[in-house]
Amino acid sequence: MSRLSLFVPLGVFVLILVVGWFGFSLDDRRQMPSALIDKPFPEFAAPSLYDQARTVTRADILGRPTLVNVWATWCTTCKAEHAELMRIAERTDVQLVGVNYKDDVAKAQRWLADFGDPYDMVVVDPDGVLGVELGVTGAPETFLLDGEGKILYKRVADVNRRIWRDELAPRLARLGIVEKDLPEQGGR
Amino acid sequence: MTKTLPVLMLIVCTAAPAWGATPVDVYRFDTPEQETRYKALIEEFRCPKCLNTNLAGSDAPIAQDMRRTVHDLVVGEGLSDQEVRDYLRERYGDFVLYDPPFEPRTYAIWLVPIGLALLGMVAIFLLVSRARQPAGHPLDSADRQRIEALLQDD
The missing domain is CATH 1.20.5 (Single alpha-helices involved in coiled-coils or other helix-helix interfaces)
Incomplete structure (x- = not known):
């Protein structure tokens, strides 16, 4: 038995620490990889928020780069996210499609009337059927689609300025959508 | 006062099983076989929003929705178990499978x-x-003499 072998348990302990540290830091379940990245956005048919007799399908949202944003009035993070969506709607030509998730139509309409409506169209998913179809686990979640309806990126949690700058803007720039240079609106 | 505490504890203890009960959905099945498959499937998948619970054991809204989807796929669409697995995996990734x-x-x-x-x-x-392995080598006569000598010293 050499002296060095006395350090074997310490070495094993440090190894366990390192593996554990690394392993647990990977376990950010909010950022679990979306299964749908690089896949076509699923087929769907859902009523429009403003005219429920009208059905919106996948074909209706194709044609140009699109952000599909899953939101609800009961979702507090969605309220925090709303200002950024308004900013994106104002400053870019990206199409914004809202999926009003497990919500009340009247409340949703009032919310958009009160806080502004960043969406080009809004569909309703009152009982979460469309949500499961999209692999959504809650709100807010946001998909970035190209004009052909392929999912390029998915954000689970809010779209904020950092996500816009680091994730959405560069991908949209590649699709030819750039932020317009409007004067910053102060105050809010 | 001294009596209210035990009574309260008794109430809490007897009520606890009801709180711990797993959520119950009421679904209609065409055949008992469909029900068996449904139950096996919701045991098999992991709830994507929960720490470590399967669909059957979670009352998270998303788990309810996914149970309903599994029911629709089994009863309404008539999919096989493997097709249901593929459907959920396509949308929620390997995360929903306990068995990667x-x-x-x-x-x-x-x-x-x-x-x-x-x-x-x-x-x-x-x-x-x-x-x-035997420790050391067997004793030879020189060793024995040394031992004898050492013992004699006492």
Whole structure:
């Protein structure tokens, strides 16, 4: 038995620490990889928020780069996210499609009337059927689609300025959508 | 006052099983076989929003929605178990499967434990075979004389 072998348990302990540290830091379940990245956005048919007799399908949202944003009035993070969506709607030509998730139509309409409506169209998913179809686990979640309806990126949690700058803007720039240079609106 | 506490505790204890009860959905099945398959499937998938609970054991809204989807796929669409698995995996990823597939990407999680177990067995084998070896060499007559001499000294 050499002296060095006395350090074997310490070495094993440090190894366990390192593996554990690394392993647990990977376990950010909010950022679990979306299964749908690089896949076509699923087929769907859902009523429009403003005219429920009208059905919106996948074909209706194709044609140009699109952000599909899953939101609800009961979702507090969605309220925090709303200002950024308004900013994106104002400053870019990206199409914004809202999926009003497990919500009340009247409340949703009032919310958009009160806080502004960043969406080009809004569909309703009152009982979460469309949500499961999209692999959504809650709100807010946001998909970035190209004009052909392929999912390029998915954000689970809010779209904020950092996500816009680091994730959405560069991908949209590649699709030819750039932020317009409007004067910053102060105050809010 | 001294009596209210035990009574309260008794109430809490008897009521607790009701709080811990798993959520119950009321679904209609065409055949008992469909119900069996449904129950097996919701046991099998992991709730994507929960820490570590399957669809059957969670009352998270998303788990309710996914149970309903599994029911629709089994009863309404008539999909096979494997088709239901593929459907959910396509949308929620490997995360919903407790049993990850054996692919190049996942070789490590399958093989590392087996490798470590083998390593452990080798280590045990080495330690045991070393312990079995007789320590030192057998005594010869010179050794015996030295021992005798040492013992005589006392």
